[in-house]
Amino acid sequence: MTASTSLTAVGKEPAVLRRFLTAPAAGPFAALVLASVFFSLATDQFLSGGNFSLILQQVMVVGTLAIGQTLIILTAGIDLSCGAVMAFGGILIAKLAVQGPLPPLLAIGLGILVCGVFGLVNGLLVRTVPLPPFIVTLGMLNVAFALTHIYSDEQTVTGLPEPLTALGRTFPLGRTDVTYGSLVTIALFLGFAYALSSTAWGRHVYALGNSAESARLSGIRVSRLTVGVYAVAGLVYGVAALLLVSRTGVGDPQAGQTDNLDSITAVVLGGTSLFGGRGTVLGTFVGVLIVGVFRNGLQLMGVSSVYQTLVTGVLVILAVTVDQLSRKGTR
Template sequence: MPVIEATLPRRLLSTPIVGPLAALLAACVFFSLNTEQFLSGGNFSLIIQQVMVVGTLAIGQTLIILTAGIDLSNGAIMAFGGIVMTKLAVDGVLPPLLAIAAGLAACAVFGLANGLLVTRISLPPFIVTLGMLNVVFALTHIYSQDQTVTELPAALTYLGETFRLGGTNVTYGSLVAILLFLLFAYLLGQTAWGRHVYALGNSPDVARLSGIRTQRLTISVYTIAGLVYGIAALLLVSRTGVGDPQAGQTDNLDSITAVVLGGTSLFGGRGLVIGTLVGALIVGVFRNGLQLMGVPSIYQTLITGILVILAVTVDQLSRRRTR
């Protein structure tokens, strides 16, 4: 019994999500004490709306980082998917629902391309996705002719509509984002595919020797991540009501920030997708709270950068202790 009592708190403290969750709660307490508007249903709904796009992108980013990779192209892929959806629908090329499907497919194809380049040619994920970032960015501007797509059909903006929940307006898009987090939490924690993703991130050689088809698994991770970026594109379009070729230019870094703050290791094999949700909320809460306090936006960026450095430092120190 004494051994169990000693090890249980240690296990809880070693769980990757504990630190981020404590930071989120501390931030909420701080801002609730310093701003009267923070503790309101409307404000929390606004925070969720503000983080749902980056949070959804961060789901795909989490999958890739768990394999010890990284994706710098996800924001650009999202922007391209949004342009494909909106232009096909507005120009009358496809019905709105088929236009949405085409946008999702386009994003999945770019994810597949990233996976094939990483596995078949053995290029580093950083280089592959950095190059894909520029390719997709250029294609987005070529296809859109640098024009914002407006007057969207209702099907593309439906997820931006709201419903009442406990006296607070909540968007359908926020609900979709939360359900996605729950879905991938289940897939990573309760399926063989999820266990293989963690094994691949911990040691590709050991995973391969244990019978896991590592190349096929890596391709599936990048392809699924691309599909998730397509869903993020739909959420962005529904929230803004336009197809914007300039969208997502810093969202790649914001998604990495959410993943790191959520306790996922940049070295792969360690982390939880629910932690990524907490990480995205940390960023949203800090930016919202500082804005309510009247702090200039440049200081919001400064604090976010400090938080990222602290999170990576903690991860590095924890890895050293386990060696």
């Protein structure tokens, strides 16, 4: 290696480090590490493969919802209906497979597709009317919630066939049992992280979030892109519905009532700006883990669930405050 090559390599290392430290997810990642260290010292049960697997199981449904929520927030929108849409998708899948004429795999596909239609309608209302995303998705939350209770007749669906519960099964990884659903969630995070960072579609999503007018002037079909993002998010909610059904083993009409707020919490904690155009799906994964680690660690310490909610609220306020200050600092 020549002297010039060595100097180039040395020069690249600080640049890579600087890029990591200035990334939106750097702060959340540091918070995740510090929280893990604290709970490892506070309780002997935290630092174990079985507990980490449990954390992944506990966050895989909200984490999958948070992927769709991230896509929408990156476009400077928001989706309050995701939890209710997921609940309707779960009931639809369960009832079609148990009481309907459809085979389980077809019921799963139709349930995911219907969730995608909910997202498509949200996107059309946001772009073609146009209406604020907050109002559209708040209305859709009530529509999906009502349809869930009407279609289920307020009854929990039990006796699910094996294909609907397959992702809730576990397999051994070393000395730890891991659910197949957890792997699906991780695969979705990696897939969308690649799509946002390495494809034209991903670059267009960021451009739309930064400035819809600038994106339009640069040749991006803003309306089509917006509707597409909401539709894709709806399909992701359908996958979350399947994961929910597989984890609980039932179709529950009461499911998902606070998952919309939990998904927004994870996105914000992961460093994605509520104003759009800034953030990553992998940052959202870190945000999901922060919520899971705090709730799990506090539970192991015997802390009441009320204080777990309190801590989560404080973290959200801090995350939004940091985002606001960083935006002001870049102006």
